[in-house]
Amino acid sequence: MNDQSKTRRAAWLYNPTYRNLFYQALVVGGLFWFLYTITGNVLNNLEARGISTGFRFLNQPAGFAIAQTLVEYNETYTFGRTFVVGLLNTLLVSAMGIVSATFLGLFLGISRLSPNWLLRKLCAVYIETFRNIPLLLQIFFWYYAVLQTLPGPRNAINFGGESFFLSIRGFYSPKPIPEPTFAIYVGLIVAAVIGLIVLARWAKKRFIATGEQFPVLPTTIGVMLGTIVIGYFITGRPLSFEYPVLRGFSFAGGMRIIPELMALWFALTIYTSTYIAEIVRSGIQAVAHGQTEACRALGLTEKQRLNLVVLPQAMRVMIPPMTSQYLNLAKNSSLAVAIGYPDLVAVFMGTTLNQTGQAIEIVAMTMLVYLTISLSVSAFMNWFNKRVALVER
């Protein structure tokens, strides 16, 4: 073997690319071997102990009722359906929480930087209080200390004529029922939205071309309100309402939010909004003060400064930590089990697990669901982050 080929072989051995590949293959192989072994081990042990395994239970009838279901469900449906019901309830409370916590958090975060002393201090007290009390305690507070002290259905608090009732059984409101002309009404609203999008694009183009501004936001609000209100009467009141009526033990008819959902939603919103508020504040403060001074020097109004200069730059700082808060909120919704809101953990990992005893399958499915939710939120927020990120030229 001559020196040259030796060097070549040595070069191959010391090439970082090959070495990295080798070690990574080793790690992946080891991981697969590990998973393969523990899976086999689990299955052997379960069989040896006479514990049934597999996902057949998903096709068996569940036999129990669930308080809140977004899809059709009764006790003759299967355990597979209870999984869907629980999952949808989890998604519902997470989505409600994310929307409300974001709005509340934005408001609080901006208010905390307000020149108004009282507003600023009130927000600070709010944030420091609710951020530092464990979420579970807050859930218990809303459920046991607030909602469970409401009167029974017969003495329900009535506001808004005979339409809205609040009692320990939940919040009742009239339920809209679409009439035949409802489709036309929806069509009108869709048309208005499309028109407004076109208008916004035109306004932006004109702004870039001529520098003239068009009042897009007031126009949008005006047109939408007009369409919704006037359109409602033009199409001949396309919605009729079913009112809640006290009958038997409780209210029948109407729409209802169960107190467990309210308590969980309040607690998640209030708790998470404090974190979001701090993120908003840090985002705004991260924009150098020189930017503000530059805006003033250019003669921009305070509103323009916030909307055109400060917020777009603050967003870049805010979005990654906001993602974490959304993930936390979705995962924290599993504390629902403490007050009996029928979320995935309560329905599937609670009742279904206990009725079937299929612990490994059910815990694995539940973990997989939370993982999927988290990864999806994360993927969406990363995409959004890329869109607003600073484009360097």
Add this chain to the structure above:
Amino acid sequence: MKKLATLIGGVAAVATLSMGAQAQTLEQVKNRGSLNCGVSTGLPGFSSTDSAGNWQGLDADGCRAIAAAVLGNANSVSFVPLTAVERFTALQSGEIDVLVRNTTWTLTRDASLGLNFTGVNYYDGQGFLVSTDLGVSSALELDGAAVCIQSGTTTELNLADYFRFNGMSYEPVLYDTSEQTISGFEAGRCDVLTTDQSGLYGLRLQLSNPAGAMVLPEVISKEPLGPVVRQGDDNWFNVVKWVHYAQLNAEEMGITMANVDEMRTSNNPEVVRLLNSNEMGAHLNLDANWAYNIVKQVGNYGEMFERTVGMGSPLQIDRGINALWVDGGLQYGMPVR
């Protein structure tokens, strides 16, 4: 959360424990010097803690009887409070040696969870508790009612069956523990509380005004409650099973905590076989005093019943079908011979 941690821990333990470890529960208990016994998180009459923190009740005493038979000391018990959802995983994974937690014996549980029920320490049935203000006198008037239930129990299934069969609707309100269930009922979140009849009497006592609530006459299911062990350890299965039979036999023979020392020297061969037989003990891999220790330290079945749920307790439940077979009940001690 604690529950999540227990469950995941339990699942991991089921996954990793090797097969060899489970066949010698008796040895493990003896070596450890204490019995890990799974009980409820607090159900008066069955297992709940008194003001001094001591576990009381029929199930708690059931744990003590096993400890007395195996270890000679009824106090060598580590009580492990478990919610309905946690209980089977805790047993499967070996966190506890035996589950004595008002658990209903059903086919699914017996045949598909790798568990064995050892007997019935209380014959129960599901009933309803309502507030007297409600003006309801029968469960058939409950159409549309909100019902508080403890999650993960057979109760949930029986309730669904009963309401569906009778063409009625209901709204389930599920809680994790019996304390939460009773507080939900008391606050008025639900109109009706349902669980086993024995539980209803116990929970009613926790209300601020027990007289304001009544138990409806309907019993909608059979709920045979008893201890559970893991499958695949026949010796341990036998031990737990025969602790119960020993207590029943003692009652049949009139042996009590008070007279057990005296009876030990009796010349009645039946009594001798129960209280002082090397042979009987050896069959179970226990010593000759096993049954003597149970009766001496915990009492016979009747004594245990009266003290915890019967007339001598705040629950004041009639012996009913839990009487001995000779008195027209269902409790029947298999012969010790």
